[in-house]
Amino acid sequence: MKNIAQIVCEHPFFHGLDGEFCDLVCGCARNVRFNPGEYLFHEGGDADYLYLIRYGQVGLEIAVPGKPPVSFQTLHDGDLVGVSWVLPPYHWSYDARAITLTRAIAMDARCLRKKCDDDPALGYEVLKRLLPILTSRLQATQMQILDVYAAPEQSP
Amino acid sequence: MVPEPVRVLRRWQELDAVWTLELEPVKTGGRSFQPGQFNMLYVFGVGEVPISLSGDASETAALVHTVRGVGPVSNKLVALQPGDTVGLRGPFGVGWPMAAAEGSDVLIVAGGLGLAPLRPAIYHLMHHREKYGRVILLYGTRSPEDILYAGELAEWGERADLEVQITVDHAVSDWQGKIGVVPALLPTLDFDPEDTVAMVCGPEIMMRFTVNALRDAGVEDEAIFLSMERNMKCALGHCGHCQFGSTFVCKDGPVVSFDRVRGLLSLKEF
Numbered sequence: 001m002k003n004i005a006q007i008v009c010e011h012p013f014f015h016g017l018d019g020e021f022c023d024l025v026c027g028c029a030r031n032v033r034f035n036p037g038e039y040l041f042h043e044g045g046d047a048d049y050l051y052l053i054r055y056g057q058v059g060l061e062i063a064v065p066g067k068p069p070v071s072f073q074t075l076h077d078g079d080l081v082g083v084s085w086v087l088p089p090y091h092w093s094y095d096a097r098a099i100t101l102t103r104a105i106a107m108d109a110r111c112l113r114k115k116c117d118d119d120p121a122l123g124y125e126v127l128k129r130l131l132p133i134l135t136s137r138l139q140a141t142q143m144q145i146l147d148v149y150a151a152p153e154q155s156p
Numbered sequence: 157m158v159p160e161p162v163r164v165l166r167r168w169q170e171l172d173a174v175w176t177l178e179l180e181p182v183k184t185g186g187r188s189f190q191p192g193q194f195n196m197l198y199v200f201g202v203g204e205v206p207i208s209l210s211g212d213a214s215e216t217a218a219l220v221h222t223v224r225g226v227g228p229v230s231n232k233l234v235a236l237q238p239g240d241t242v243g244l245r246g247p248f249g250v251g252w253p254m255a256a257a258e259g260s261d262v263l264i265v266a267g268g269l270g271l272a273p274l275r276p277a278i279y280h281l282m283h284h285r286e287k288y289g290r291v292i293l294l295y296g297t298r299s300p301e302d303i304l305y306a307g308e309l310a311e312w313g314e315r316a317d318l319e320v321q322i323t324v325d326h327a328v329s330d331w332q333g334k335i336g337v338v339p340a341l342l343p344t345l346d347f348d349p350e351d352t353v354a355m356v357c358g359p360e361i362m363m364r365f366t367v368n369a370l371r372d373a374g375v376e377d378e379a380i381f382l383s384m385e386r387n388m389k390c391a392l393g394h395c396g397h398c399q400f401g402s403t404f405v406c407k408d409g410p411v412v413s414f415d416r417v418r419g420l421l422s423l424k425e426f
Contacts (some may be wrong), residue, residue: 059335068328074335076344098333136340137364143337144325148359149268149298151173156205156227 008105011052012078013129021122027082028111034058040081041092047084049106050149053077056102061095069095072144073137080133085109157392158199159243160184164236170304173199173226173267175234176210179219182241186216191276192251192383192411195219196391198243203229206406208273209247214283215411219244222272222304248391249410252277253381254284261289263345265366265377267338268357269368271304271378273383273410274357278312279354285317292347296362298337299324300331321345338362342369349374357383364421366412373421380414 008014008029009022017025032051034040039053040058051058054128061069072094075081079106084092090109116123159246162179168370181187189209205227211220221231225234236242254277262281266274282292293312297303303322313320321341323334334341335372340364354375356366363382370380381386389397393407 068330071327071331071335072325074333076322076334080343102173136343138336141342143361143365147325147360148296148361149296149302150326151224151226156203156229 004031004105007031007054008052011054011105013052013080017125020126021119022038023120024055024115024122025107025112025126028108028115029105030108031105032104034104036098036104038098038115040096040102040104042091042095042097045092047082047090047092050083050109050112051081051096052087052107052146053081054103054105056104057099058102059097059099061097063095072136073140074099080130083134084132086113086127086130157245157390159196159204159245161241162219162244164240164242165239170222171302172225173234174222174224174304176222177233179221179237179242179244180217181219181244186218187247188216189219189276190251191254191280192273193247193249194273194388194391194410195221195230195244195246196248196388197221197233198245199229199232200241200361202232204243204389205233206230206248206391207233208383208410209249210275211366212271212279213276214279220361222269224269245391247299248302248406250382250412251410252280252411253353253413254280257273257281257355257374258284258287258290260379261293261348261352263347263352263354263370264291265296265354265356265358265370266293266339267362267366268298268302269304270356270358270362270383271295274355275305275308277355278318282315282318289351290319290347291317291389292321292345294321294338294345296341296358298322298326299346300327300333302393314349333352337363337365339369342366342373345373345377348374350376352379354380355383356380360421362384368420377418378413381409381411382414382417383393384412384417385410 005026059071060073161182166178207221210222225231387397388406391406393404
């Protein structure tokens with residue numbers, strides 16, 4: 001059976017991280033499990049944790065008054081859930097709900113932020129892994145905003 | 157250049173404002189086509205539009221077209237009833253590289269109604285499955301309610317020899333599938349970029365993002381094929397309405413390899 005250090009360091013987000021750094025971040029980690037329909041966090045809540053999905057599917061949702069929530073992204077095995085933990089004032093900007101049984105690593109955000117602040121080399125490593133995720137999500141959002149599959153306004 | 161009369165045999169609704177028409181030539185028998193080719197459909201007294209063939213190329217008795225009603229001609233087309241007659245010229249253009257892809261893995265990436273011009277290629281791959289390696293279909297659309305050919309996609313997803321992934325841009329909470337844009341599926345896909353032929357069709361912005369993701373994954377420009385949509389009029393490469401750089405989309409396309417249009421896709425003049 002794998003210990004938490006092995007699980008954390010084998011997760012795609014931390015995979016290849018220097019062993020010393022890995023030991024540092026593992027001190028902030030614990031295993032968690034979410035049943036289908038259970039929320040990982042809600043919009044406006046404190047971004048106290050980030051989640052690294054081991055197995056499962058998580059939907060990111062925006063609540064719409066009087067209507068069912070709208071999901072704009074699903075995340076799967078190996079994905080990172082939540083980026084607000086790194087940006088002050090550390091509040092979630094959407095809801096995250098488990099769609100299937102989801103096992104994840106919950107990283108204590110305060111703990112990880114402190115370790116990154118204390119060791120800028122670790123902080124730089126973490127940011128290098130976070131930025132491509134942010135960039136790809138920004139590009140995806142651009143496509144979604146453009147609503148590219150809508151019927152063209154003018155056509156023969 | 158003279159349209160041939162074809163009769164509507166059957167019609168059925170796929171999505172809101174999207175209908176599939178099955179057409180039968182009135183005077184001549186059926187005609188063959190290559191996956192990816194298009195016909196010019198002429199509504200008498202209204203106008204003519206290019207519409208991709210979306211049926212099975214091995215069944216030549218009838219011609220199948222999936223049409224979205226968005227303008228004067230296409231709105232008339234989707235309103236046609238069995239027995240009505242329209243004019244048809246075609247098939248025209250260069251289709252998907254089915255022969256060149258033999259022996260390779262085939263990665264199909266479709267967005268929205270872009271699945272229609274790719275469906276004949278999918279039928280071809282399934283009819284000649286032994287000639288190809290892995291066949292992967294990635295399909296993205298706006299919402300679960302906008303999934304084109306939903307029944308067929310579900311059937312294809314059950315096949316062991318066809319890998320199907322569907323994603324939608326947004327959904328309400330009862331959707332259990334993937335949500336996100338279709339190019340975002342590519343980095344998660346375990347495939348051999350050096351032995352893959354990619355066939356891509358959808359809105360041009362979706363194709364640009366998809367091409368970027370394919371190139372990031374290591375697929376060569378020469379192995380990426382796009383179906384371009386331009387203002388095709390004569391369909392013979394004479395009038396120049398569909399000129400795209402040095403390419404006439406109607407004659408040299410609509411399917412072109414990315415290396416031929418590299419640098420033009422992001423130019424607003426084109």
